Amino acid sequence: MTEITIHGRGGQGGVTLAKLLASAYFERGKHVQAFGIYAAERSGAPVQAYVRIDDAEITNHNLVHTPDHVIVLDRTLIGPRVLAGLRPGGWILLNHTAAPHELAEQFAGYKVATVDATGIAAEHGLGTRAVPIVNTTMLGAVAKVLGLNLEDIAAALRSTGFEGANRLAAEAAFAQVHSAELPGTAVVVPPATAAGPRAAAASFLGAEMGGMPEIHTGDWATRQPQRRAWTPPCNQGCPAGHDVRGFVAAAGKKDYDAALAILLERSPFPGICGRVCPAPCMAVCNRGTFDGAVNVREIERYIADHAAWPTPPKPHRQERVAVVGSGPAGLSAAYHLARLGYHVTLLEAGKELGGVLRTGIPSYRLPRNVLDREISWILRHGIEVHTRTPVHRKLLVEMSQRYDALFVATGLQEARGLNLGQLSSDVVTQGIDYLDHARNGHEFVTGLRVVVIGGGNTAMDAARTALRCGARRVQVLYRRTRAEMPAIHEEIEEALEEGVELCELVAPLRLRETPTGALLTCQRMELGAPDASGRRSPVPLESEDAVYDVRCDRVILALGQSADLSIFPEGCNVRSDGQLTGLTGCPIFAGGDLATNEGTVTAAIGNGCAAAWHIHKTLTGEDLFPPAAPPVAGPDVLTMHLFDPAEPRHAPLLAPQQRRAGFAEVRRGLIDGPGDPAAAAEAARCLSCGVCNDCDHCRSTCPEGIMRYVAAGEYAFDYDYCKGCGICAAQCPRGVVYMAEL
Numbered sequence: 001m002t003e004i005t006i007h008g009r010g011g012q013g014g015v016t017l018a019k020l021l022a023s024a025y026f027e028r029g030k031h032v033q034a035f036g037i038y039a040a041e042r043s044g045a046p047v048q049a050y051v052r053i054d055d056a057e058i059t060n061h062n063l064v065h066t067p068d069h070v071i072v073l074d075r076t077l078i079g080p081r082v083l084a085g086l087r088p089g090g091w092i093l094l095n096h097t098a099a100p101h102e103l104a105e106q107f108a109g110y111k112v113a114t115v116d117a118t119g120i121a122a123e124h125g126l127g128t129r130a131v132p133i134v135n136t137t138m139l140g141a142v143a144k145v146l147g148l149n150l151e152d153i154a155a156a157l158r159s160t161g162f163e164g165a166n167r168l169a170a171e172a173a174f175a176q177v178h179s180a181e182l183p184g185t186a187v188v189v190p191p192a193t194a195a196g197p198r199a200a201a202a203s204f205l206g207a208e209m210g211g212m213p214e215i216h217t218g219d220w221a222t223r224q225p226q227r228r229a230w231t232p233p234c235n236q237g238c239p240a241g242h243d244v245r246g247f248v249a250a251a252g253k254k255d256y257d258a259a260l261a262i263l264l265e266r267s268p269f270p271g272i273c274g275r276v277c278p279a280p281c282m283a284v285c286n287r288g289t290f291d292g293a294v295n296v297r298e299i300e301r302y303i304a305d306h307a308a309w310p311t312p313p314k315p316h317r318q319e320r321v322a323v324v325g326s327g328p329a330g331l332s333a334a335y336h337l338a339r340l341g342y343h344v345t346l347l348e349a350g351k352e353l354g355g356v357l358r359t360g361i362p363s364y365r366l367p368r369n370v371l372d373r374e375i376s377w378i379l380r381h382g383i384e385v386h387t388r389t390p391v392h393r394k395l396l397v398e399m400s401q402r403y404d405a406l407f408v409a410t411g412l413q414e415a416r417g418l419n420l421g422q423l424s425s426d427v428v429t430q431g432i433d434y435l436d437h438a439r440n441g442h443e444f445v446t447g448l449r450v451v452v453i454g455g456g457n458t459a460m461d462a463a464r465t466a467l468r469c470g471a472r473r474v475q476v477l478y479r480r481t482r483a484e485m486p487a488i489h490e491e492i493e494e495a496l497e498e499g500v501e502l503c504e505l506v507a508p509l510r511l512r513e514t515p516t517g518a519l520l521t522c523q524r525m526e527l528g529a530p531d532a533s534g535r536r537s538p539v540p541l542e543s544e545d546a547v548y549d550v551r552c553d554r555v556i557l558a559l560g561q562s563a564d565l566s567i568f569p570e571g572c573n574v575r576s577d578g579q580l581t582g583l584t585g586c587p588i589f590a591g592g593d594l595a596t597n598e599g600t601v602t603a604a605i606g607n608g609c610a611a612a613w614h615i616h617k618t619l620t621g622e623d624l625f626p627p628a629a630p631p632v633a634g635p636d637v638l639t640m641h642l643f644d645p646a647e648p649r650h651a652p653l654l655a656p657q658q659r660r661a662g663f664a665e666v667r668r669g670l671i672d673g674p675g676d677p678a679a680a681a682e683a684a685r686c687l688s689c690g691v692c693n694d695c696d697h698c699r700s701t702c703p704e705g706i707m708r709y710v711a712a713g714e715y716a717f718d719y720d721y722c723k724g725c726g727i728c729a730a731q732c733p734r735g736v737v738y739m740a741e742l
Contacts, residue, residue, distance in 0.1 A: 002052070002054070003053075003064045003067045004053075005069075008073035009073070012134055016135045017071070021051050023155075030054065033050075033061075044727060067090065071093045088186065096115075097119070101182065109182060109184045111182075112180060113180075114177070115178070117138050118132050123172075126169055137170060140175075141176075153174065157170065218722050221722055223742055225698075226717075228738055230630050231690065232689040233632050239280065242266050245689070246262045256306050267332065267606075269328065274300035274301025279296060286634070290640060292647060294686050304370075312339075315343045315381075317343070318343075321344050321406070321407065323345070324347050325411060327355025328357055329411075332606075333407045333591065335378045336613070345383075345386065354375060359439070361461065364468070367665050401586070406586060407608075408590050409590070409592035412563055427554060430556075432458060432558075443469055445471045448472060449475075449517075449551060450555075451477060452555075453478075453559065454557065454559050455476070455487060457491060458560075459558035460491045463500045463556075464659075467499060475502075475552075477508060479507040479538040481504045482504055494653070498659050506523070507525055508522055517551055517553055518555070520551075521547060524541040524547070525539060577589075578607075578610075638734060690734055691734060692715075697731045697733060698731060704721055
């Protein structure tokens, strides 16, 4: 009689393999016996199955204690225990990726066969990726080692109802199994015996009923569940450094005050960013390819407009810091320095604070009351303000002797021009100047034909503003295609809805006067090889109609701006942290677009915060910068099938004809309905990528009940009883729980 022991884990099909193997020999006319031994074990717990084969009737119904051969379905079970009672000369067949000789140290003197049954089963779609079912695959390998043939395999599978992929997987394992008799002296392991006296049965009325068993089943485990930290992609993608997941989670609980507190840790402009930020956090949202990115920008706006703003602290330190420039970077730096207790003086060359927030963003995108609200709240931190105070090189040097530190964030002052000929000065206007004049009511273009040159946000703002100021026709000329335009996608869409015409692959050449007005000569372009920015370069098109004329009355240039560095003394350099070197006096830092030229409000806000922390570190030695962030939780980390689809919520827009009639805000924000808290409902769509949010999937699906809730985002494992089945990891939607090999 031949006796075989099969070691596996619950759910892998070990008992079914025993039946299949028995069926193969039964088809050959043998007497067979197949059975498993398990009690209350659940999926993932170690189980054994047994097969007996004989020419005569089998009357022994005891467990197999001295098998002729051993089969192991799970490599985490490989160890001395599987050798218990194995008779000399028997085969050890392992589900393992290693070749037999690689296991020589562990199984010296034994006959060993290996096959990657898990890989073959997964390749043929047997089971799931988390728990491949390897029984039919292993049948093929066992058959090859024990001398059966492919027809024996087919007959066994056919008689038990397994066909298709199961048969293909078995045949693949039959062909791929490797076997060898390993050199050395076999270490004989005696048959397993009882571990000790049987514990008394618990009474249903006893206090011990429902408690943990006395056997520490954690000894079975070869791996343990552990927890890890990830960085949500939205957090990593935010130039301002927001804990995006954190404030969205608070909004999902309708705790808007807590959400605002999280936002104010990194930026004083939630209402502004909730309106004008290009939202790179949404571009990398893992929900984007599932059913639509979480509308983070509108959630931030809602929080700013509905939460209670806290009372600002007052300065308490002796040090005095001056900030030059009141754009988003300067105001952000002043805010963070004031929060740290410094006496801050803010100097602005213009008559109003805000920089590009006030002069370069039209009120239909950023209402003045929102801008004034958030600037006013910043100033309540005890900041001293001096407007109409331009700072030149000499004054900067003088200030370096009177303050403990300086931060210079004067933005981009030099607008890029374009030589269009002799008449350009009469007709051509810089986009940033046009927007500033228009907000003061000085740039009405009623009935005029306006051409805007450029593809960024300033170009879109100028074009849309020209329509609101009465232009008869507005065309935007861009030398690349719409796909390469740096403007915010939504603003391009809204401009087109309002009637702005977009002319792609067009470059202006010259401007000249005619009896019927100005004539702009243009060159048609095509895209060539990528340039340093990664975008394909525009190349003049060579054809008969490649050059053509556009009649216009006003040309607005929106080609970007550059920094004016004349404020800094000669011979100084800017370090990577923004500090100027080669100067005497107090530490001077440069920041915002003046230093980085990143070109977005959010990036300038983040840069201002970083500058404040650098200044604080220089003056006190205290480092406020967070430690290196963990890896980003990409979509491969998440278990997406555990999430339900839910379409994103979008803010309603004014109708195009209403927009053109004036400067009312176009986007109306998320609007609550009866019993429908819009922002909280949208925030609830957040997947909380890589961060535990107490969903309790791991605890509710643990078959052994060994998980304990400790605190928000924290669970404990009782490793004395954890068998390492891995169900908690497979059921963690956010990739926090994983299995670590012991």
